[in-house]
Amino acid sequence: MSDPIEGIWDCVTVASFGTQESVFTIVRDGDTFSGTNIADVGELEVQDGRIEGHRLTWKMPTTKPMKMTLVGKAIVNDGKLEGVVMLGAFGKATMSGVKRG
Template identity: 50%
Template sequence: MSVSGTFDCVTKSPMGDQKSVVTIVDNGDGTFSGTNAGAMGGMDLEDGKVDGNTLTWTMNMTVPMPMKLEGTATVDGDTLTGSVNAGAFGTMAMTGVRQG
């Protein structure tokens, strides 16, 4: 099962549940690219790495404040489970379900 896909995600943030659509494109060489599109705009998934079914990436948030976020997730079938580290704001749980 490929890690590629589009996932309806929810991140448990200090400001409440943040819904977003995460798109993952496996480049086939241990890296991936993608986007995280939510109510506050979209962010590119940068430095994406694939290790089996585990993904790691960074995102540069601009709204509501500039911040570098570090994400990690595991894709198991049609489910994505992981977290986003928001520095001083701590780690936020993230879950998603593949669209389709």
């Protein structure tokens, strides 16, 4: 049986200033994970990824449009990901995704 969390996720993030599609890759290591989130604005590296049951939390440093650390929280259930990303001074965005495969 495959891991319900690890894998490649096709995601959409919706913020007040627009919508962005991305490919979120999760590489699990017990109750932690690493990976990347790749979108039109570039590739963001996952840091401090944690897994508690079906709940995920992570950080992603970015320099676009300014230097800040994005903070994500999501729940994974039946091949779907639903969560929020805190965008520093830009508020928050909703994030949803579907697991490939």
